[in-house]
Every structure is written in C-alpha cells, then in structure tokens.
Amino acid sequence: MTRREAVLTAAGIFVVAFLVRVAVAGQIVFPKPEDTAYYVGVARNIVEGRGIVSDALWSYQTPPLVFPRAAFEVWLPLPSLLAAIPMAVLGASFAAAQWSAVVLGAIVPVLAWRLAADVASERGMSQERARTLAIGTGLTTAVYLPLLLHSALPDSTMPFTVLALSACLLMARLARDPRGARLTDPRLIALGVLTGLAALTRNEAVYLGLAWLIVAWGMSGFSRGARARLIGVVAVVAGLVFLPWAIRDWAEFGSPFPGQAVANAFSVTGFDIFAWNDPPTLSRYLAVGPQRLLEMRVEGLSHNLFSVLLLPGVPISLIGLIGLPWAVRGAAIRPVVIVAFTTFLVTSLVFPVSTTWGTFLHAAGPAQVLLVVSALLALDATIAWVGAQQGWTRPVAWLGALLGVFGSLLFTVAILPTFGSGSRATADRYVALAAVMAEIGHPLDGSSGPVITNFPIWMAETQRISSLALPDEPPRDVLDLASTFDARLVVLLDADSRHWPADLDARADGAECFRELDLGPTAGAGVPGPLGNVRAFEVVCP
Numbered sequence: 001m002t003r004r005e006a007v008l009t010a011a012g013i014f015v016v017a018f019l020v021r022v023a024v025a026g027q028i029v030f031p032k033p034e035d036t037a038y039y040v041g042v043a044r045n046i047v048e049g050r051g052i053v054s055d056a057l058w059s060y061q062t063p064p065l066v067f068p069r070a071a072f073e074v075w076l077p078l079p080s081l082l083a084a085i086p087m088a089v090l091g092a093s094f095a096a097a098q099w100s101a102v103v104l105g106a107i108v109p110v111l112a113w114r115l116a117a118d119v120a121s122e123r124g125m126s127q128e129r130a131r132t133l134a135i136g137t138g139l140t141t142a143v144y145l146p147l148l149l150h151s152a153l154p155d156s157t158m159p160f161t162v163l164a165l166s167a168c169l170l171m172a173r174l175a176r177d178p179r180g181a182r183l184t185d186p187r188l189i190a191l192g193v194l195t196g197l198a199a200l201t202r203n204e205a206v207y208l209g210l211a212w213l214i215v216a217w218g219m220s221g222f223s224r225g226a227r228a229r230l231i232g233v234v235a236v237v238a239g240l241v242f243l244p245w246a247i248r249d250w251a252e253f254g255s256p257f258p259g260q261a262v263a264n265a266f267s268v269t270g271f272d273i274f275a276w277n278d279p280p281t282l283s284r285y286l287a288v289g290p291q292r293l294l295e296m297r298v299e300g301l302s303h304n305l306f307s308v309l310l311l312p313g314v315p316i317s318l319i320g321l322i323g324l325p326w327a328v329r330g331a332a333i334r335p336v337v338i339v340a341f342t343t344f345l346v347t348s349l350v351f352p353v354s355t356t357w358g359t360f361l362h363a364a365g366p367a368q369v370l371l372v373v374s375a376l377l378a379l380d381a382t383i384a385w386v387g388a389q390q391g392w393t394r395p396v397a398w399l400g401a402l403l404g405v406f407g408s409l410l411f412t413v414a415i416l417p418t419f420g421s422g423s424r425a426t427a428d429r430y431v432a433l434a435a436v437m438a439e440i441g442h443p444l445d446g447s448s449g450p451v452i453t454n455f456p457i458w459m460a461e462t463q464r465i466s467s468l469a470l471p472d473e474p475p476r477d478v479l480d481l482a483s484t485f486d487a488r489l490v491v492l493l494d495a496d497s498r499h500w501p502a503d504l505d506a507r508a509d510g511a512e513c514f515r516e517l518d519l520g521p522t523a524g525a526g527v528p529g530p531l532g533n534v535r536a537f538e539v540v541c542p
C-alpha cells in the first residue's frame with residue numbers, strides 16, 4: 001500500500017467512525033454513568049474559572065474534606081482537560097463536552113486498522129487479504145458497540161484507548177526496527193510522551209511501562225545496559241510529563257500519587273468507596289474468610305469477561321475470544337496483548353470488588369480492539385480454509401470483513417436505543433426531583449447545606465450544589481457525617497444498600513433523627529412517571 005493510499009484509507013475510516021459517533025452522541029443526552037458526570041463537571045468548572053474542583057464529595061479517604069473539593073484525588077485530569085476545549089468554544093454543556101469523546105473515539109478505528117495491517121504484514125498475507133483484513137477491522141471497530149458507546153461519553157475510556165494503542169503501535173515499530181532505536185531516537189521521546197499522557201488519564205498506564213519493559217528487553221542487537229537505557233529514556237520522559245500533576249497532588253492531598261488504590265483493593269462491597277466511619281482495611285478484608293475472598297475473584301473475572309468484554313460485543317467478541325490463541329502470536333500485536341491481559345488480570349484479581357463498579361470497563365479499550373482484530377483474523381482464516389476445501393477460484397476475503405461489520409452493526413442497532421432512552425430518563429428524573437423538592441419547601445439550592453445522597457455526583461452536577469456520598473453505614477454514622485458538614489437533607493434514589501433505607505424502615509438506632517418528607521403521589525417504588533422510587537429525609541437531630 002502506497003503512502004497516499006494509506007492516508008486516504010485512514011481518512012475514510014476516520015470519517016465513517018466520526019459520523020457514526022456524532023449520530024450516537026445525539027442520542028445520549030445525559031452523562032451516565034456517574035464518573036462521566038464527574039469529568040464533565042470538572043471541565044465545566046475549569047471553563048467557568050473555578051479551577052480543577054468538584055462539588056461532589058464521593059470519597060472520604062483522602063483529606064482535606066472541604067467544598068469545593070480539589071478534583072481527582074482518585075481519578076486523573078486529562079479527560080476533563082480535553083472536554084474543556086470544546087466546552088470553551090461551544091458552551092459549558094454536556095453536548096459540547098461530547099465532542100472530545102467523539103473525535104478521540106473516531107481515532108480508535110484508525111489505530112485498529114493500522115494494528116491489523118501490521119499483523120497481516122507480519123504474517124505474510126497476500127496484498128488483497130491484508131488490505132481487506134485491515135479495512136474490515138477498522139470499519140468493524142467503527143460500529144462496535146462497546147467502543148461506540150464510550151465514544152459518546154467524555155470520560156477516561158477513549159483517551160486511554162487512543163494513547164495506549166498509539167504507544168503499543170510505536171513499541172512494535174521500535175522492536176521491528178531496533179537499529180534506529182538509539183537514545184536520541186524521536187520515537188523513544190514520543191513513546192515517553194504517550195505513556196506520560198496515558199498516566200494522566202488512567203492508573204493502568206503502568207501496564208504500558210510493563211509492555212515496553214518486556215518488548216525492549218527482548219530486542220536483539222543490544223547489550224543489557226543499552227536495553228536498560230532504552231527503557232530509562234521512556235521512563236524519564238513519561239515521568240517529566242506526569243511531574244506537574246504529581247506536584248499538584250502533593251500540594252493538594254499530601255501525596256504525589258493518585259490515592260486510595262490500596263483501599264480499593266481491600267473493598268469487600270462496592271459501597272466501600274463511600275465509607276465514612278468504616279473504611280476498608282486489611283483486617284476487615286481478611287475477616288470475610290478465604291471462601292469469600294475466592295468468590296470475589298471469581299465474580300471479578302466473570303464480570304470483566306462477560307459483562308465488559310463478551311456480552312456488549314456479541315457475536316464479534318465471542319468469535320474474537322475463540323480466536324485469541326491464534327491471534328496473540330507475533331511481535332506486531334504483542335504490546336497490545338500484554339496491556340490487555342495484564343489489565344484484565346490485575347483488575348480481576350487485585351481489585352475484584354472495585355472492578356464490578358467500572359475499574360476494568362474504562363480501561364478495556366485495548367482489550368476490545370484485540371478482540372475485534374482476533375475476530376477478523378478468525379473469520380479470514382475460516383473463509384480461506386472453506387475456499388480451499390471447496391476449490392473456490394475467486395478470492396472472497398471481503399466476506400470476513402463484511403461479516404465483521406454486519407455482526408457488529410446488528411447488535412449496536414438493537415441495543416443502542418436502550419442507552420439513549422435511559423440517559424433521557426435520568427435527565428428527566430433530576431428535573432422532576434428538583435421540582436418536587438421545591439414544591440414541598442426543601443429546594444435543592446444549597447440552603448440546607450450539602451445534600452447526602454447515593455448518587456452524589458449526579459446530584460452535584462444537575463442541581464449545582466454541594467453533595468455528599470451516602471455511606472452504607474448505620475444511621476448514627478450518617479448522622480455523624482451530616483453533623484460534620486452541617487447537612488440537613490438525605491435523598492435516596494432507588495437505594496438498595498445494606499443499611500439504606502432498610503435501617504430507617506426498621507427504626508434502627510438513630511433512625512428517629514431522619515424525618516421522611518412527603519414527596520406526593522408521583523414518588524415511590526413502582527409509581528409511573530419520571531421521579532420513580534425516590535425518598536427524602538430531613539435531619540432533625542442537632
């Protein structure tokens with residue numbers, strides 16, 4: 001393929017992916033899930049001149065616990081910085097923020113096309129089969145639901161996927177042409193920059209460092225010292241890129257590193273991220289016993305495999321999983337394989353509870369692309385084998401690409417409307433909640449202090465007020481939280497934790513301090529309408 005042909009092909013794939021993502025973004029009108037709302041909210045605060053802050057206090061493990069809250073004590077800032085660019089031009093809205101995800105999401109199929117082309121070249125495929133495999137991979141990725149959906153949500157998923165895939169492609173090129181890999185090679189500088197930017201996006205960027213360590217150490221023609229220097233150059237450049245943020249974290253939170261990773265590893269339920277008086281500890285973690293510790297890991301593995309990788313992408317994901325043993329061979333795809341498998345295993349085994357709340361989901365982009373490449377390789381090999389058995393004389397390599405695109409598009413068209421309607425329903429719900437609370441004399445305007453709720457980020461971003469995460473702890477502990485922050489309202493939306501609202505209904509100790517407010521006939525479990533199962537309480541004890 002000539003350079004001109006490659007540029008035109010990449011541009012064509014980008015345009016297709018971009019247009020599809022624009023259409024999808026138009027269907028999703030609310031930042032769902034909550035972490036998306038967090039990134040959008042911080043981006044809006046940046047544009048409005050408030051700085052890198054949030055009005056939601058959803059984690060109590062990293063002091064200082066004040067409002068407005070310095071943002072990103074756990075997560076990282078690059079997605080918000082990227083979302084702030086279109087918001088500064090088009091207005092501080094969710095629709096404006098979506099443009100950052102749309103553009104980045106449209107780059108992913110181009111990177112997938114390039115990865116498939118490198119794999120095909122390494123395997124010595126004919127020009128026609130290689131071109132069809134690569135273009136088919138790019139177009140399949142363009143309409144692949146797991147990647148398409150997150151291309152409409154301005155969170156960390158697409159920035160990390162773009163940076164991780166770009167870094168992996170660069171690693172493979174350095175390994176393929178090691179003679180030029182000297183300390184002054186601009187490709188090493190670029191790899192360090194990509195890794196540093198990935199570290200400003202997600203903590204899983206550390207696995208890019210692992211991949212480069214493995215790839216660089218296996219490069220022939222270099223002494224151990226030379227290999228160590230190649231690794232060191234990338235590490236130093238990445239560190240310099242991350243350094244300003246590390247200094248900021250040190251100034252704000254007393255540590256240069258993203259916090260709470262150890263606490264997340266010791267979680268025994270997903271609600272532990274909201275802990276107030278009962279935070280995760282090693283002793284509490286071990287107290288659940290060996291059987292439960294094993295069950296957690298089974299649940300983490302099952303969730304990451306089925307809920308994140310397989311179910312959203314069938315049938316392509318299933319074909320890709322079956323073909324993985326044959327797809328993972330070769331230097332061209334090795335860096336992606338290392339990043340994808342390490343991310344999957346560490347999140348499943350080290351963070352088995354947290355991963356069921358999205359840890360692997362937002363770092364799964366490289367794994368999703370790996371499944372698509374594997375699926376297209378499997379379809380290509382199957383069709384080639386059938387053709388040989390049947391004695392076909394005309395090449396039909398295009399059939400595998402067509403099946404890949406059609407299979408991916410079919411499931412996307414069937415499932416996507418559900419996400420669109422769900423986002424609109426959530427937006428309507430918070431509008432209805434604000435109206436009802438104002439009608440009964442308890443407006444969500446901050447006049448009663450921060451609001452305690454089980455969806456603190458959505459509350460903060462829809463009502464533009466300070467909000468506190470509801471810990472899954474007894475009423476006395478929540479009363480202590482309310483006293484600390486002078487909070488007077490507790491709002492529960494579809495609450496289903498161990499203590500809330502069960503402890504109030506059972507009149508547990510401290511329940512008398514929470515007086516339920518009458519929200520009228522439009523609120524309650526099973527009640528039709530936008531408000532749904534919502535309960536609100538006023539804190540009446542000093």
